[in-house]
Amino acid sequence: MTNTAGVLPGGSRPAAEALGLRQWMGIAPSVVYVMWRREMVRYRRDKSQLYGGLSRTVLWLVVLGFGLGAALREIEGYTYGQYILPGVITLNVLFASLQCAIALVWDREVGLLREVMVSPAPVLSVTLGKLLGGATISVIQGSIPLLFMPLLYMPPNASLLDPSMAWTAVERAYDPLAIVQAWVVMFFMGIFMTALGVIVAARLKTYEGFGAISNGIIQPLYFLSGSIFPLRGVIGGVGFMEIPEAIRDELRRIGIFAIGGGWVVQLPVWLQVIVFANPVTYQLDMLRYVLLDFEQMPLVWDLLITFALPPVAAVVAAWSMTRMMKSR
Amino acid sequence: MSLAAEPAAAAATSPHAIEAIALGRRYESVVAAESVSFSVAKGEFFALLGPNGAGKTTVLHMLTTLVTPTSGSASVMGYDVVRDAEQVRRQLGMVFQDPALDERLTAKENLDIHAVLYGIPRASRAAAVQQALAWASLNEVGQRRVRAFSGGMKRRLELARAIMHGPRVLFLDEPTIGLDPQGRRHLWDRIAALREEGMTVLMTTHYMPEAEACDRVGIIDKGKLVAIGAPKQMIAQQPAAKNLEDVFLKLTGRAFRDEEASHRDLIVNFGKRGGEHTR
Numbered sequence: 321m322t323n324t325a326g327v328l329p330g331g332s333r334p335a336a337e338a339l340g341l342r343q344w345m346g347i348a349p350s351v352v353y354v355m356w357r358r359e360m361v362r363y364r365r366d367k368s369q370l371y372g373g374l375s376r377t378v379l380w381l382v383v384l385g386f387g388l389g390a391a392l393r394e395i396e397g398y399t400y401g402q403y404i405l406p407g408v409i410t411l412n413v414l415f416a417s418l419q420c421a422i423a424l425v426w427d428r429e430v431g432l433l434r435e436v437m438v439s440p441a442p443v444l445s446v447t448l449g450k451l452l453g454g455a456t457i458s459v460i461q462g463s464i465p466l467l468f469m470p471l472l473y474m475p476p477n478a479s480l481l482d483p484s485m486a487w488t489a490v491e492r493a494y495d496p497l498a499i500v501q502a503w504v505v506m507f508f509m510g511i512f513m514t515a516l517g518v519i520v521a522a523r524l525k526t527y528e529g530f531g532a533i534s535n536g537i538i539q540p541l542y543f544l545s546g547s548i549f550p551l552r553g554v555i556g557g558v559g560f561m562e563i564p565e566a567i568r569d570e571l572r573r574i575g576i577f578a579i580g581g582g583w584v585v586q587l588p589v590w591l592q593v594i595v596f597a598n599p600v601t602y603q604l605d606m607l608r609y610v611l612l613d614f615e616q617m618p619l620v621w622d623l624l625i626t627f628a629l630p631p632v633a634a635v636v637a638a639w640s641m642t643r644m645m646k647s648r
Numbered sequence: 649m650s651l652a653a654e655p656a657a658a659a660a661t662s663p664h665a666i667e668a669i670a671l672g673r674r675y676e677s678v679v680a681a682e683s684v685s686f687s688v689a690k691g692e693f694f695a696l697l698g699p700n701g702a703g704k705t706t707v708l709h710m711l712t713t714l715v716t717p718t719s720g721s722a723s724v725m726g727y728d729v730v731r732d733a734e735q736v737r738r739q740l741g742m743v744f745q746d747p748a749l750d751e752r753l754t755a756k757e758n759l760d761i762h763a764v765l766y767g768i769p770r771a772s773r774a775a776a777v778q779q780a781l782a783w784a785s786l787n788e789v790g791q792r793r794v795r796a797f798s799g800g801m802k803r804r805l806e807l808a809r810a811i812m813h814g815p816r817v818l819f820l821d822e823p824t825i826g827l828d829p830q831g832r833r834h835l836w837d838r839i840a841a842l843r844e845e846g847m848t849v850l851m852t853t854h855y856m857p858e859a860e861a862c863d864r865v866g867i868i869d870k871g872k873l874v875a876i877g878a879p880k881q882m883i884a885q886q887p888a889a890k891n892l893e894d895v896f897l898k899l900t901g902r903a904f905r906d907e908e909a910s911h912r913d914l915i916v917n918f919g920k921r922g923g924e925h926t927r
Contacts, residue, residue: 341767354764362752365793427750429915432761435748435809438712439765440737526914646716 346444346638355436355449356456359420363457369419373412373461381408381465384548385472395550398612401472406608407547408465409506410600414538416461417510420454421517425527428644437645447638451514458510459503466502469493501610508630509603515633522640544591545600551587551616599625662726665690665817665848666711670720672871673706680706681871683720688850688864690816693843695859696852697892698868699900704852705745707868708821711850712742725816738766741810745821746916747802751795755786755805758794759812766813776812783838784808800831807838811847818842820851824858856893865892869900 341348363369385401385408395403427433436446470489520537587595595601602617602625609615609622666688673681681703688694698704709715711722713733721728727735749758759777768776781790784804794802803823810818823839824832836858843849851862859865859879866876875882875895882895889895 350764350767350770354761358750358753358757358761361757362750365752426915430746432748432750432758434714434744435742435762436765438714438737438740438742439762440734440767441765527918645714 341441343442343445346442347448348442348445351441351445352449352452355446356452358432359450359453360456362423363420363453363460369416369457369461370464372415373464376411376415377408377465377468380411380548381405381468382471396614398614399472402612403550404548405465405469405472406604406611407542407545409462409502409607410509410545410547410604411538411542412461412464413458413506413509414513414542414600415534416458417454417513418517418533418538419530420450420457421514422521422524422527422530422533424450424518424521425524434645437641443642444635444638447518447641448634450518451511451634451637454514454517455507455510458513459506462506462510463503466499498610502607505603505607505610505626508626509600509607511630512599512603512633515630515637518637519633519640522637522644541598541600544594544598545604546595546616547600547604549587551592551595599629602626662723663690664688664723664726665692666694666722666724666850668707668711668720668722671707671710671717671722672719673710673715674718679871681710681868684868684871684873685720686866686873686876688817688848690848691846692848693861693863694848694850695862695865696850696868697854697859697865697896698852702868702900703871704868705821706871708819708850708852712740712819713737738813739816741813741815741818743803743806743810743818743820743823745825747794747799747806749794749802749806752793754791754793755781755797756790758805759809762809762812768813780808780812783811798831800827800834803827803831803835804838807835811842815847817848817850820849822852822854824853824855856891856896860892867896867899874899 341351343351381401381404385399385404389400392400394400423431424433437443470486470493473493474489475485517533520533602622605615605617606622606626609619615622664687666686668687669685670683671681671685672679672683684703684707696704696707706715710717711724711729713729713736716730721730723729724736725739727739729736750761753761756777759780760773763773763776777790781787784801784807786801786805786808789797789801794805797805807820807823820839824835827835832855839849839851851858853859862879864877865879865882867874877885879892883889883892886895886898889898
């Protein structure tokens with residue numbers, strides 16, 4: 321054992337000057353790839369993320385979708401479950417990308433990041449690897465709700481166990497083109513949210529768990545994006561008119577309560593302002609457009625924010641990473 | 649092309665492996681290091697000694713381009729740490745104070761990332777990883793996740809990783825801290841072997857016998873370099889000093905140096921309490 325200390329890899333060790341990264345404007349493909357692969361390996365070895373995504377989907381899409389969906393019969397012809405599907409995908413994307421990004425705080429203090437930052441590898445490539453990793457995990461985690469889509473497209477009162485009914489639901493649920501488009505949107509959303517997370521993580525000095533991130537960033541972005549309530553005109557509900565008191569009493573006696581209420585027309589203005597200022601609103605709207613062919617925002621804005629913002633965020637994230645290391 | 653050729657020529661002619669000239673770093677009102685000047689010759693084994701919070705790590709981080717100096721300048725193998733940061737990074741190998749490994753990855757995977765970051769060509773990457781594992785006597789556990797490694801194993805892995813790309817200068821920040829005597833000895837043997845090979849080494853340490861074994865020692869206190877020289881010479885110059893520890897205490901005083909918990913400590917403690925699976 322001890323004599324191995326004398327056997328150095330010196331003879332065949334490369335001279336530092338001879339080594340070089342193939343790169344173009346700070347983008348070294350090998351570095352991007354190896355940092356992406358690192359994220360993927362870490363994800364594969366952390367099963368809790370997958371279970372988290374699964375339980376979130378069941379709670380929101382299945383429990384809330386069918387629970388609240390029983391009261392809200394339809395939103396513009398879509399069931400409540402169908403309406404919130406893109407929202408639940410968004411929630412999974414938010415969790416996946418932010419969790420990936422926030423791991424930076426650990427990585428910086430007690431992990432591999434210092435080793436990466438002291439290497440000649442360009443920071444932009446390191447950041448890109450991270451963002452692409454976060455985006456890929458987002459697509460995987462965001463696809464979990466897609467697996468539940470046939471449930472949302474079951475004809476009412478149909479039995480799940482009836483194979484022909486189930487097949488009909490599958491056929492109605494999946495449009496291959498829509499799914500591919502949804503993956504593209506999820507990917508860009510993942511890039512954007514991971515970049516945002518990196519920018520936040522770079523400024524975090526201490527860290528006492530993911531709870532603050534979840535409550536302070538993910539949930540506001542999620543709730544204020546039109547994910548679980550429509551922005552305008554809930555049409556449908558229990559009835560199309562106010563129920564007279566006499567009938568209410570009658571219904572109450574046999575155990576039927578009045579929920580919802582006909583023509584809910586518009587969100588309060590203050591809520592609208594916040595929702596319209598939230599970039600996730602537009603990304604989610606894009607997702608809803610490709611999956612349901614239903615949009616509530618101008619499509620131009622959706623396209624711009626979904627596809628043009630992530631590259632900008634990526635550059636800011638790379639800059640934040642450099643700054644974070646320099647100011648330690 | 650001419651731009652690239654210029655620093656290379658500088659590197660060839662520079663007599664020093666490391667040179668710091670009036671190097672300083674302040675964080676708003678806090679002065680972490682102030683006009684630190686010293687040089688380390690090629691092949692020299694140099695130790696920075698100092699109490700907690702004296703600024704050793706700040707100096708080390710400035711020399712390794714992790715922290716930008718706010719005053720003065722420094723060069724490694726003739727390359728300026730600010731202007732030619734990328735060249736400096738190619739020249740150096742670094743072992744941080746606490747493990748800078750991805751604990752969810754295996755030893756091999758960690759080394760492989762290093763090989764890519766330093767541009768070791770794909771064809772020789774696997775061999776380089778294998779050599780590093782053998783050098784660290786970690787052949788059998790190459791496929792195991794680092795999480796399961798002891799402190800000594802992690803250190804050996806990091807040292808092997810730091811020399812994978814053939815650096816000219818090795819920076820070690822408290823390399824033997826937290827190791828048991830066996831682990832300490834094992835690591836020390838490997839550092840000694842590198843030294844025999846002609847590697848320039850700059851290390852920070854708390855451990856006096858290690859410092860006494862170095863060619864020269866610089867003592868840092870409150871961000872300033874208070875003494876520099878060969879250990880024997882320093883002991884001789886201080887009346888009534890029998891060993892380096894006496895010199896050290898004489899120069900830096902006997903007062904306790906309490907440090908507030910750093911961000912890193914807080915995060916490490918949080919992890920120890922069982923927090924967060926993001927690690």
